[in-house]
Amino acid sequence: MAYKRQIDRLPIIPADAKEHNVTWHYCIVGCGYKAYTWPMNKQGGTAPGENKFGVDLSEQQYQDTEAWYAPSMYNIVKQDGKDVQLVVKPDVNCVVNSGLGSIRGARMAENRPSTVTGTQQQRLSDPKVWRNGVWQPTTWDDALDLVARVTARVVTEGSEDDLVVSMFDHGGSAGGYENTWGTGKLYFESMKIKNCRIHNRPAYNSEVHSTRDMGVGELNYAYKDYGLTDTIFMVGANSMETQTNLYLNHMVPGLQNGAKMVVVDPRRTLTISASEQYAGKDNVLHLAINEGTDMALFNAILTHIVDNGWVDADFIANSTFQNGEAVAQDSAHPAGLGSLDYAMASCRTSVEEAAEICGVPAADIVKAAEWIAKPHDDGSRRKCVTAYEKGIIWGNDNYRTIGALVNIALATGNIGREGGGVCRLGGHQEGYYRPSDAHVGRPAEYIDQFLIRGLGGVHHIWACDHYKTTLNASEFKRVHKRRSDMVKDAIDAAAGGTREQVVDAIVAAINAGGLFVVDVDIIHSQIGQNAHVILPACEANEMNLTSMNGERRMRLSERYMDPFGNSRPDCLIAAGIAQNMERVLRDMGNDAYADQFKGYDWQTEEDAFMDGYNQGNPDVTYDRLRAMGNNGVQEPVVGYENGQLVGTERLYADGTFDRHGRDDKKALFCAAGWRGWQAPGKAREKAAHKFWINNVRANIFWQNQFLDQENDFIQDRFPHPFVEMNPDDMVDLGLNPGDLLEIVNDNGVTQGMAYPTPTAKRGQVAMVFGSPAGSQGNVVNPGVNELVLPDYKHCWGDIRKIADATPETRAISFKSKEVAL
Amino acid sequence: MKCNRLVDAGRRQFLRGGLVGAAGAAASTVLPAQQAQARSLARVEYPPNKLGNVSDLVVNEPMDIEYPDADSPGVLLKLGQAVEGGVGPDNDIVAYSVLCPHKGWMLSYNGEDKTFNCPGHHSRFDAEAGGQQVWGHATNNLPQFVLRVDDKGDIYAEGVDELIYGRLSNVL
Numbered sequence: 001m002a003y004k005r006q007i008d009r010l011p012i013i014p015a016d017a018k019e020h021n022v023t024w025h026y027c028i029v030g031c032g033y034k035a036y037t038w039p040m041n042k043q044g045g046t047a048p049g050e051n052k053f054g055v056d057l058s059e060q061q062y063q064d065t066e067a068w069y070a071p072s073m074y075n076i077v078k079q080d081g082k083d084v085q086l087v088v089k090p091d092v093n094c095v096v097n098s099g100l101g102s103i104r105g106a107r108m109a110e111n112r113p114s115t116v117t118g119t120q121q122q123r124l125s126d127p128k129v130w131r132n133g134v135w136q137p138t139t140w141d142d143a144l145d146l147v148a149r150v151t152a153r154v155v156t157e158g159s160e161d162d163l164v165v166s167m168f169d170h171g172g173s174a175g176g177y178e179n180t181w182g183t184g185k186l187y188f189e190s191m192k193i194k195n196c197r198i199h200n201r202p203a204y205n206s207e208v209h210s211t212r213d214m215g216v217g218e219l220n221y222a223y224k225d226y227g228l229t230d231t232i233f234m235v236g237a238n239s240m241e242t243q244t245n246l247y248l249n250h251m252v253p254g255l256q257n258g259a260k261m262v263v264v265d266p267r268r269t270l271t272i273s274a275s276e277q278y279a280g281k282d283n284v285l286h287l288a289i290n291e292g293t294d295m296a297l298f299n300a301i302l303t304h305i306v307d308n309g310w311v312d313a314d315f316i317a318n319s320t321f322q323n324g325e326a327v328a329q330d331s332a333h334p335a336g337l338g339s340l341d342y343a344m345a346s347c348r349t350s351v352e353e354a355a356e357i358c359g360v361p362a363a364d365i366v367k368a369a370e371w372i373a374k375p376h377d378d379g380s381r382r383k384c385v386t387a388y389e390k391g392i393i394w395g396n397d398n399y400r401t402i403g404a405l406v407n408i409a410l411a412t413g414n415i416g417r418e419g420g421g422v423c424r425l426g427g428h429q430e431g432y433y434r435p436s437d438a439h440v441g442r443p444a445e446y447i448d449q450f451l452i453r454g455l456g457g458v459h460h461i462w463a464c465d466h467y468k469t470t471l472n473a474s475e476f477k478r479v480h481k482r483r484s485d486m487v488k489d490a491i492d493a494a495a496g497g498t499r500e501q502v503v504d505a506i507v508a509a510i511n512a513g514g515l516f517v518v519d520v521d522i523i524h525s526q527i528g529q530n531a532h533v534i535l536p537a538c539e540a541n542e543m544n545l546t547s548m549n550g551e552r553r554m555r556l557s558e559r560y561m562d563p564f565g566n567s568r569p570d571c572l573i574a575a576g577i578a579q580n581m582e583r584v585l586r587d588m589g590n591d592a593y594a595d596q597f598k599g600y601d602w603q604t605e606e607d608a609f610m611d612g613y614n615q616g617n618p619d620v621t622y623d624r625l626r627a628m629g630n631n632g633v634q635e636p637v638v639g640y641e642n643g644q645l646v647g648t649e650r651l652y653a654d655g656t657f658d659r660h661g662r663d664d665k666k667a668l669f670c671a672a673g674w675r676g677w678q679a680p681g682k683a684r685e686k687a688a689h690k691f692w693i694n695n696v697r698a699n700i701f702w703q704n705q706f707l708d709q710e711n712d713f714i715q716d717r718f719p720h721p722f723v724e725m726n727p728d729d730m731v732d733l734g735l736n737p738g739d740l741l742e743i744v745n746d747n748g749v750t751q752g753m754a755y756p757t758p759t760a761k762r763g764q765v766a767m768v769f770g771s772p773a774g775s776q777g778n779v780v781n782p783g784v785n786e787l788v789l790p791d792y793k794h795c796w797g798d799i800r801k802i803a804d805a806t807p808e809t810r811a812i813s814f815k816s817k818e819v820a821l
Numbered sequence: 822m823k824c825n826r827l828v829d830a831g832r833r834q835f836l837r838g839g840l841v842g843a844a845g846a847a848a849s850t851v852l853p854a855q856q857a858q859a860r861s862l863a864r865v866e867y868p869p870n871k872l873g874n875v876s877d878l879v880v881n882e883p884m885d886i887e888y889p890d891a892d893s894p895g896v897l898l899k900l901g902q903a904v905e906g907g908v909g910p911d912n913d914i915v916a917y918s919v920l921c922p923h924k925g926w927m928l929s930y931n932g933e934d935k936t937f938n939c940p941g942h943h944s945r946f947d948a949e950a951g952g953q954q955v956w957g958h959a960t961n962n963l964p965q966f967v968l969r970v971d972d973k974g975d976i977y978a979e980g981v982d983e984l985i986y987g988r989l990s991n992v993l
Contacts, residue, residue, distance in 0.1 A: 004965070005983060006983075008865045008990070008991040009864070009984075068989065070960050071983070072960035101923070101958065277943070699956075713960065717954065815934050819943035819956075821938050
């Protein structure tokens with residue numbers, strides 16, 4: 001039986017409940033919510049004057065009402081040390097979501113840690129240190145002293161290159177401008193750490209280098225452009241699943257307004273089926289290309305547009321580089337950049353060639369080009385929004401493929417204009433404010449391989465879990481565990497010794513090839529199993545947090561509850577490490593180095609915000625952001641007038657491009673020459689195995705699956721990671737729905753649950769990414785591009801049955817996820 | 822026949838095509854709900870309302886009902902195959918609220934795969950799996966009505982296992 005909460009009544013929000021602005025923090029879209037808190041001994045009533053909504057709650061409320069909340073939107077949490085009642089519900093006045101809640105965001109309240117209702121008891125409450133063979137809870141002073149002593153010894157006896165750092169660079173969750181600044185100041189200002197990586201990839205790099213090198217920042221439109229456009233061109237993305245309320249609240253009105261939709265994806269996604277419902281099948285074109293062949297398709301579309309004269313000649317003349325090659329291909333640039341003519345020399349691809357490579361009809365490629373660029377009958381230009389995400393970011397030949405896509409938007413003048421834009425759809429929100437990372441270099445170090453090679457002695461990890469979100473994960477996990485176990489053994493052997501003796505033992509183990517691991521997170525993660533010090537962080541709404549969404553909309557998501565136990569904001573944890581580093585280095589007699597760790601006397605996250613973001617953006621303060629509410633302001637902020645922050649609706653509206661830093665402010669085209677499988681080992685792996693193992697996302701636990709592993713509503717639906725596969729393939733393998741299977745190749749093994757999906761092509765399966773119960777990264781080979789961007793999407797393996805369906809998987813629904821109206 | 826414009830069709834769009842006739846015919850068998858009234862108890866007290874008789878039901882044709890009162894639409898459904906939680910001689914009779922627990926849109930029943938589907942935002946729920954959300958935006962599964970069948974084959978609803986959309990107390 002399906003999980004039911006058996007709740008038949010909820011407390012009513014009283015009219016005088018406190019109200020807080022909240023941005024859903026695990027998604028790029030950043031839907032607006034309102035949090036209401038009130039004391040335990042108070043409650044609202046059904047009479048209009050007795051409740052927050054001013055309506056008669058003794059009557060049924062109807063469709064889309066503001067005056068209802070689900071049990072998942074209620075909890076009891078600590079606020080200023082006292083238990084209070086909490087409701088977090090979608091904000092009808094937020095322009096991002098207009099009152100729509102998602103299956104993730106509308107469970108925010110339920111996914112808060114509560115000592116009263118018992119929710120999210122997996123949250124870390126106290127620092128822990130590996131002692132006596134277990135993780136012993138301890139104080140911040142004790143834990144930070146050990147972190148600083150070991151780190152200081154290693155970076156002074158060796159160099160800062162021996163400190164490896166994995167750290168989020170995103171907004172929302174526990175990221176945001178406060179926390180990227182705190183960590184950034186520690187590692188890029190006080191130190192110059194170059195051996196670092198980001199939460200979802202093995203290096204410290206951009207996921208979209210090429211568009212930036214072309215001058216085009218990747219978040220350049222406004223969400224309203226979907227409602228103003230003629231065509232939505234979506235590539236390697238599935239917004240109905242992953243940016244759900246962007247799709248429902250902005251793309252659907254566009255489709256209902258007559259926009260056409262082109263979707264490039266090897267798989268029939270829910271975005272495609274939903275768009276067929278909303279726009280009519282005739283207005284949706286699905287280009288189900290062979291995996292990894294996107295670039296050839298884009299080049300053919302561009303060629304067809306150029307050859308038919310559907311380009312925006314004025315835009316090209318005024319806003320793009322004119323004189324051949326501007327940037328030569330080299331080790332930092334996997335393709336040359338320059339004028340349209342220059343790029344066409346590499347990109348030129350006929351429709352027929354692309355049809356052969358991509359496995360789609362030539363007529364469909366022509367149709368796509370027409371929908372994207374063919375002028376209207378009256379001669380007016382066609383508007384097109386181009387949106388892309390992991391399908392090409394984590395795909396074949398990242399640099400050139402994204403460049404080839406941006407080429408189309410540039411050639412048709414669809415950037416900086418109403419109904420245009422060429423944008424990442426995104427994952428987390430953004431919230432990056434750090435000192436320069438220029439010392440990291442380009443290409444950046446491949447950190448996973450650096451650690452696998454036995455290099456580095458201390459590993460600081462900030463809200464990253466490589467066990468679930470890295471490639472070549474099987475080998476990484478083996479080595480990381482072996483190296484960290486050496487240090488655990490050394491600590492165990494030094495039991496009873498003084499702090500100095502324990503530190504000596506740790507350093508000796510590091511010098512013998514061990515790795516000292518510090519894990520900062522909100523839960524005890526899988527990679528945290530290797531940690532020697534665990535530091536408990538808090539996240540948005542347990543602290544004030546600023547971030548921006550996929551249209552650069554910046555909001556202050558307000559603190560409405562206390563951090564769980566003794567957990568702290570990441571920025572203040574970074575400050576604590578810095579302060580302890582200063583003290584320890586001074587004790588070691590290294591005053592000059594110690595002085596580099598001054599400047600962290602922050603009491604609150606707002607202090608960190610003022611020390612970082614506000615220094616570069618002096619108009620922006622907490623008070624002003626609070627006044628802007630859930631609609632916030634679109635970055636960059638250009639002023640403050642009449643009590644309002646003044647933002648920027650679209651980038652590049654004046655036709656000048658600056659993301660590459662060029663003085664001429666001209667956009668560049670990318671010479672995206674097709675070269676088949678770019679990353680090492682991909683072609684061989686494809687030839688050796690029966691199934692393409694696509695990794696995909698699901699709206700039910702996109703981005704915060706680590707919390708939902710302790711959420712009964714979610715676990716009830718998917719007790720194991722789903723692997724969508726064609727029923728005929730299942731018959732061949734002797735698999736029934738819900739049977740457990742394993743995926744095997746030379747890189748490793750992972751496991752999941754068979755989910756029959758008639759629309760899946762034979763020989764292609766779609767496994768959910770990032771599951772705690774089955775890491776798809778185990779079977780992804782170490783192949784990356786020249787700039788160390790992983791190609792997670794291209795992985796092939798064989799499948800075999802492990803076991804019959806479990807009692808849990810036997811009970812769940814295996815029906816189609818596509819709506820049947 | 823698929824209807825692609827249900828999104829615009831309004832709140833009362835419900836039980837399309839041939840199903841509408843069956844539901845309309847069945848409606849006359851529904852008895853008036855008892856007066857539902859909240860009392861000062863920790864949990865709400867549900868009225869035992871008679872929804873119909875086993876003999877009224879045709880396999881896979883949902884019957885319009887209201888529970889626990891006239892403002893809470895639902896369906897009574899004989900699935901034709903025993904399911905966990907099913908009642909009646911064949912253990913296949915179930916009843917659900919048909920207000921989508923996401924935004925309160927009226928769900929439509931698809932007899933082909935026995936799911937309830939939301940025309941607004943495409944959430945769908947499995948009638949054969951306790952109303953489990955197959956895919957969608959709601960943060961709970963579909964409220965199911967607790968049923969009892971007496972010796973005469975009369976079917977009574979006696980409770981609800983989730984909060985019904987649009988009310989903060991299942992019994993108003």
